[in-house]
Amino acid sequence: MDMQLTVEQLAVLETDGNLVINAVAGSGKTSTLIEYAKSRPSDSRILYLAFNRTVKSEATQRFARASLSNVRVETAHSLAFDYVVKGSGYRMSQGYKSYDWCEILGIKTGDRQTDFVLANHVKNSSAFFAIAKQSVCRTSITAAL
């Protein structure tokens, strides 16, 4: 049986321009997006950017169950990985130490302790996403700092 959409869900479906929706957990966001994708042409290109891998996996299954091929489901990391790492032929490298990060990023605040605290933050955040090419690291991580 087809789900009876709420007024808010229908309003989303009828929107053509940009739209920001704030909705609490379990309120029907993914269901709305499934209906949204169904109402769009099958050759349209919709990106569903999920918060983490668990959400990505659930959404992938739900879009597949709805036989939708116009939605690509990714996390921010998987999307960036495809474009930046695979797309540019970079190799992954793991295991930089805090002092490596100080060196790579030229972290020199004048206080060695502060340098290491900063470098340690970088090390922790890059643990699953370390890129071998230093130029990319320097650009993306310096921007984050």
Ligand SMILES: Nc1ncnc2c1ncn2[C@@H]1O[C@H](COP(=O)(O)OP(=O)(O)OP(=O)(O)O)[C@@H](O)[C@H]1O
């Ligand atoms: N209009 C509706 N009428 C009845 N049930 C609905 C409606 N919209 C969504 N649901 C149901 O509500 C439940 C939660 O929906 P959904 O998973 O889409 O929410 P969500 O906001 O994406 O949740 P989460 O925050 O966990 O990602 C599902 O069982 C879905 O079938």
Ligand SMILES: [Mg+2]
């Ligand atoms: Mg959801």
